[in-house]
Amino acid sequence: MNVVIVDDTPTNLQLMSGLVQRLDGCRPLLFADSGSGLWWCLEHDPDLIIVDYMMPSPNGLEFIRQVRREPRHADLPILMVSADHEKQVRYAALDEGATDFLNKPVDGVEFLARARNMLALRRSQLALAGRALTLAEEVRRAVADIHDRERETIIRLARAAEYRDPETGSHILRMTQYTELIAARLGLPKDFQEMLLHAAPMHDIGKLGTPDHILLKPGRHTPEEFEIMRRHTLIGYEILKESSSRAIQLAASIALHHHEKFDGSGYPRALAGEAIPIEGRIAAVADVFDALTSERPYKSVWSLEDAAAYLRDHRGRHFDPACVDAFFDCWGGVLEIGHRFDGA
Structure with a gap:
């Protein structure tokens, strides 16, 4: 002493x-x-x-x-x-x-x-x-263990949806990375960015409840079939909403809101503007861009230029203008993610 x-x-x-x-x-x-x-x-x-x-x-x-x-x-x-x-x-x-x-x-x-x-x-x-x-170190390790288990749960649930729709495997990876890029550019808190990265893979988890003949149909859906497809947002929300995990609660919100549109013409609740949670507005940009630039049973691949033009044309209608601007502010990162997870 x-x-x-x-x-x-x-x-x-x-x-x-x-x-x-x-x-x-x-x-x-x-x-x-x-x-x-x-x-x-x-x-x-x-x-x-x-x-x-x-x-x-x-x-x-x-x-x-x-x-x-x-x-x-x-x-x-x-x-x-x-x-x-x-x-x-x-x-x-x-x-x-x-x-x-x-x-x-x-x-x-x-x-x-x-x-x-x-x-x-x-x-x-x-x-x-x-x-x-x-004690602080023990708490840190315990929290890290909980987060690891949450991430494992998220990954396994996302894979479950992927088995229903094999086309979405690389889509999930790219779309998730795009959401983090947008959130970072918007200046959202670091812990929210990280949680978004882990939650976004479950945006389409509700497709587990969509019949195969509709989910995998090689062509456009009839109005009745599209109505059934739309229900995947509600099904995903119901699957995830009662979790005590903040990450899975965020995933529930993304599942529910990623098809809402900024002008109020989206589904399932026809929310508009900032009534749509920020995670839903971010996911909408990331999801649509990657869907357009990916091959699906019902559509061919769009070029990067055409997909980018679509986002700009629908800025303020389908998409939150701030999220679209943030996406293009990180265009170099977008291209790098697309290349890295091409066919993953």
Whole structure:
């Protein structure tokens, strides 16, 4: 334990140094100049400070005030040495943050008793801080484990939908990466971006409830068939909505809202503008762009230029203008994702 002793009287320094050396596991650090002692305490981590009141600037009160301004020294034990009759000084020292006092002239028995008490307090503080760090690490690992399990659940659910519709495998990967790009460009919080990356793969999970003869039909759907296809948004929401996981709750919202349109002509609820949650507006841009540039049973592949033109033409109608602008602001990233997951 590092015990800092600050006193401009050499005799007092030597006396207190000798007493500290009688305490097990303690090392005295002596400063006759209070400024040097203050600098050392601010740069290092003492375990106990013993400081005289009557010294050239900074005196004991100013010394304590400066030490307490350092957040990590907020609870550090500090003993002030003062005369017993200096009541006003003691009151001021308590206000500045002194923990206890030593009377002048210093009595060896009293010194050792008070120093032991202060060092016991310090050891308890350090033990408590160590325990807090251990608990924080245990919590971090537990939360990471929960997040890993959530991600595994999400991936497995997304794969379940993929088995129903094999064409969507690489679509899920690209669409998910596009959503993160848009969210980052919009300046949304980092934790939301990460959660979106894990939630977006389940946007079409409701297709598990769509009959194969409609889901895999090689051609355009009849109005009746399209009405059944539209239900995948509601089915996906019902599958996911009651999860306690924030990521899966976000996935439920994406499943429900990714076919809403900015002008209110989408489905299933015909929401408009900012009444559509931001995750739904982001997913709409990412989903449609990748669907257009992917081959499906009912359509051929669109060129990148034509798909980009479609997004621009429907900016403010189908799509949130801010999301479209963010998408094109990251056009280089869009092309890189398309190349990386081409046929994945």
